[in-house]
Amino acid sequence: MIQFLFTKCKTGNNDLETNHFILIHGGGFGAWCWYKTIALLEEDGFKVTAIDLAGCGINSCNINSIASLSQYVKPLTDVLEKLPTGEKVILVGHDFGGASMLTNGQSTLDMFSLQAGQSDLMRKTQIFIYTNGSEHPPTGIDLDKSLLKDLLFNQSPSKDVALASVSMRSIPFAPFLEKLCLSDGNYGSVRRFYIETLDDNAIPLALQENMINSSPPEKVYRLKGADHAPFFSKPQALQKLLLEIARIKASHR
16 A cells, blocks of 8 residues: 655656655655665656654664654654755655545544454564553554565565565554544645555555545555555556656646
């Protein structure tokens, strides 16, 4: 599942309205997971920024100390706040990094609860971390490395599965609980697009379509043969869709 928060401005680069992609990884991943996408987009002349969210990739924050969504995404908001005045970008969010498909008042945990009964594999893969003791809520989630391929990388090359197995980190739990406050004036003004990953074992297609129906984006694309990590399993096809979205004309609404 890949989601887009899509805003654009004139840059003068090949008549595109923006040439800057910001890539936001999902839970447990880091900027490293986009290495194929970064190379492909840069070869096409785009500017690409890949973010390590707090406690992810090479970010040194202890995930068990992350108490809010704003703390988790601070590396992203820091980058956005430093953009030149008037510059807009295409945000590409994967998995938990693409919380753009939630509705007002909904948390990521609420969204995943809709999957109840659909994925025993997801439940078996999750290992909860209780840094503050079992009488308190979890502080993080680990993923059973022996089940990663079946859950996340069922269509991905073995070398990428190996990379992920040594690079993925624990996922902070508190941001999953936080209910979003979304307004029509801010959130509602941003164009959104969605790419369905049709062979995704972690976020089954039924759940993806539930999110789409609950919070319809401007357009939905479908990526055949893509598992939960399309940047590994279908990098060229993903790149083509990114280019197609980048070429969409500005909205007149």
